[in-house]
Amino acid sequence: MKSKQETKQPEIRRKKTAEERRQDILEAALNIFTEKGYNGSTTAEIARGAGVAEGTIFRHFATKKELLIAVLSPKILEGIISLDKKHKDPVEFFRCFMKNRMEFIKENDGLVRFMFAEAQYHDEVREALSNGILGQGINIVQPWFEKGVKQGVFKPVPFPSVMRTFMGMVLFYGVFNHVFPGLSPENTIEEATDQTLEIFLHGLMVKEAKT
Amino acid sequence: MKSKQETKQPEIRRKKTAEERRQDILEAALNIFTEKGYNGSTTAEIARGAGVAEGTIFRHFATKKELLIAVLSPKILEGIISLDKKHKDPVEFFRCFMKNRMEFIKENDGLVRFMFAEAQYHDEVREALSNGILGQGINIVQPWFEKGVKQGVFKPVPFPSVMRTFMGMVLFYGVFNHVFPGLSPENTIEEATDQTLEIFLHGLMVKEAKT
DNA sequence: AATGTAAGTGAGTAATCACTCATTAATATT
DNA sequence: AATATTAATGAGTGATTACTCACTTACATT
Numbered sequence: 153m154k155s156k157q158e159t160k161q162p163e164i165r166r167k168k169t170a171e172e173r174r175q176d177i178l179e180a181a182l183n184i185f186t187e188k189g190y191n192g193s194t195t196a197e198i199a200r201g202a203g204v205a206e207g208t209i210f211r212h213f214a215t216k217k218e219l220l221i222a223v224l225s226p227k228i229l230e231g232i233i234s235l236d237k238k239h240k241d242p243v244e245f246f247r248c249f250m251k252n253r254m255e256f257i258k259e260n261d262g263l264v265r266f267m268f269a270e271a272q273y274h275d276e277v278r279e280a281l282s283n284g285i286l287g288q289g290i291n292i293v294q295p296w297f298e299k300g301v302k303q304g305v306f307k308p309v310p311f312p313s314v315m316r317t318f319m320g321m322v323l324f325y326g327v328f329n330h331v332f333p334g335l336s337p338e339n340t341i342e343e344a345t346d347q348t349l350e351i352f353l354h355g356l357m358v359k360e361a362k363t
Numbered sequence: 364m365k366s367k368q369e370t371k372q373p374e375i376r377r378k379k380t381a382e383e384r385r386q387d388i389l390e391a392a393l394n395i396f397t398e399k400g401y402n403g404s405t406t407a408e409i410a411r412g413a414g415v416a417e418g419t420i421f422r423h424f425a426t427k428k429e430l431l432i433a434v435l436s437p438k439i440l441e442g443i444i445s446l447d448k449k450h451k452d453p454v455e456f457f458r459c460f461m462k463n464r465m466e467f468i469k470e471n472d473g474l475v476r477f478m479f480a481e482a483q484y485h486d487e488v489r490e491a492l493s494n495g496i497l498g499q500g501i502n503i504v505q506p507w508f509e510k511g512v513k514q515g516v517f518k519p520v521p522f523p524s525v526m527r528t529f530m531g532m533v534l535f536y537g538v539f540n541h542v543f544p545g546l547s548p549e550n551t552i553e554e555a556t557d558q559t560l561e562i563f564l565h566g567l568m569v570k571e572a573k574t
Numbered sequence: 575a576a577t578g579t580a581a582g583t584g585a586g587t588a589a590t591c592a593c594t595c596a597t598t599a600a601t602a603t604t
Numbered sequence: 605a606a607t608a609t610t611a612a613t614g615a616g617t618g619a620t621t622a623c624t625c626a627c628t629t630a631c632a633t634t
Contacts (some may be wrong), residue, residue: 170611187627189484191402195592210593243568269480271542273400278542286543306567312547313558314567319533321528329490331429331482332497338522347524355566356517356525357454379579406622416583421623 174212176202183221186262188272190220198264208217221276227263228284242300243353249293250352251345253322258341268323289315321348385423387413393434399471401431401481432487438474439495453511454564457529460504461563462532462556469552472537479534501526532559 168176180201184193195216199206213219239245257264271278297314300306325344329336336344367375379387391412394403406427410417424430450456468475508525511517534553540547547555 173611187484189400189402191400194590196590202562206592207594207614208612211611211613214593216592223540246567255447260378265483268538268542272476272480273398273403282543286546305569307561307569309558309561309567310547310550310554311551313555313562314540316535316539316547316555316560319539319558320533322531324531324535326529327479328530331479332493334444335497336521336527339523340519343521344524344527347520348528349526350518351524351563351566352519353566354388355562356457356520357563358516358518359570384581405620418584418624419582422581422583427622427625548623553631 170212173202173204173208177204177209177212177219178223181219182227184359185220185223186266187268189266190216190274195219217274217276220270220274221280223356224277224280225284227260228267228280229288239296241295242303242305245296246353247349249296250318250322250349251341254325254341254345254348257322257326261330264323264326265330269326286315289319293318311359318352381423384413384415384419388415388420388423388430389434392430393438393474396398396431396481397477400477401427401485406430428485428487429483431481432491435478435488435491436495438471439478439491440499450507453507453514453516456507457564458560460507461529461533461560462552465536465552465556465559468533468537472541474542475534477538479538497526502532504529529563532563 177198180196181193184198184201187193195209196206198219199209202209203291209219213222236329239248267277267281271281294311297306297311301308325348366486388409392404392409394414395409398404406420408418409430410420412477413420420430424433451458478488482492504526505522508517508522512519536559
């Protein structure tokens with residue numbers, strides 16, 4: 153009789169390290185969270201997605217909320233830092249930065265929308281976003297903006313407004329395409345970036361039409 | 364013995380019309396939804412907020428989701444239409460429109476954030492938003508934009524990009540202040556609008572710095 | 575006053591949820 | 605080989621959920 157060996161699972165035990173299991177869970181959680189939202193996702197579904205038992209989740213994360221934080225924390229800074237090149241002038245910097253950000257958003261579209269959606273309801277998400285994105289974002293953008301102002305190429309608009317309009321234009325790229333599909337049908341990232349940057353830097357009005 | 368008269372509720376019965384009750388429920392639902400999100404809100408809590416029994420909710424709305432739709436539907440168009448004045452030129456129109464929109468968002472901040480947050484997860488919300496806001500928005504904005512292009516005051520940027528950047532800047536005003544409080548500390552709507560409009564119309568760069 | 579109808583109620587219900595725990599198994603240590 | 609440790613399991617649990625329904629009540633009609 154081969155009862156015990158065959159009736160029980162023959163293969164699903166430990167073939168991965170604890171860390172790998174953790175990553176499986178995080179990955180599945182991210183997928184399900186972004187699709188259904190935090191409160192709309194169940195730990196059972198996440199377990200299924202990760203290919204583990206539900207109890208396993210709680211061995212790695214004390215609560216569901218802790219799982220949420222763990223999912224977002226690394227993602228919040230990811231991609232922010234990748235501004236390695238030395239840019240010569242502020243305009244060049246903003247061009248690269250916007251292109252870089254919009255590509256990131258295009259690729260991590262669901263994640264970005266999820267982060268800002270859940271930030272509405274969870275203090276922890278809001279704080280993580282605020283500390284991560286804003287903190288890093290300011291550190292990177294503000295010096296370049298101020299340099300541009302000093303050089304006389306940028307207007308002395310208050311920096312928060314610059315940051316706000318910039319982020320709004322860039323972040324809304326993902327939201328817009330998701331909520332209003334069918335619009336901007338064959339807009340490539342390059343075109344979208346160029347047109348967004350054009351408005352951000354030079355505005356919608358033609359120069360000659362000065363008041 | 365006064366048992367039956369006193370143990371039961373002495374006063375809470377019909378003093379309002381069915382329509383008034385419905386409005387009470389919608390109002391309470393809106394408050395609780397915007398605070399905790401759709402899936403984070405319970406019908407029990409909404410009933411409490413509206414001062415009715417839980418069963419009463421389901422006499423007016425078949426399901427919780429139907430309540431969500433009923434909450435949003437009128438709000439989606441509200442305020443959109445209030446562009447009654449005849450504007451003389453496109454620039455003037457965009458100035459008024461942006462000011463109008465940003466005031467609306469400032470006042471209905473929670474609602475707006477809620478709509479876009481839930482649009483991530485519910486097809487019905489997305490469609491309502493898409494049909495309502497975009498449909499009406501395009502009808503209003505596009506003619507003015509095209510008029511401006513014909514007059515030579517606006518650049519011939521593809522309209523979707525104009526709409527997207529405009530909406531992004533405007534809508535993100537509410538999100539920004541909520542997610543990143545402490546920034547732009549004493550920014551009045553007027554200042555914020557002016558600075559946003561400045562960037563939208565003329566861009567961040569000074570004119571002389573033409574390439 | 576009697577009766578019919580529409581509105582409101584809240585205890586009840588089946589389903590679902592996040593989370594637990596006793597048990598089992600895989601690895602490390604001796 | 606024996607033992608200890610760590611990881612994984614999934615049936616079970618109490619709490620919570622959206623929704624129901626038998627009943628009560630307020631009003632309108634006669």
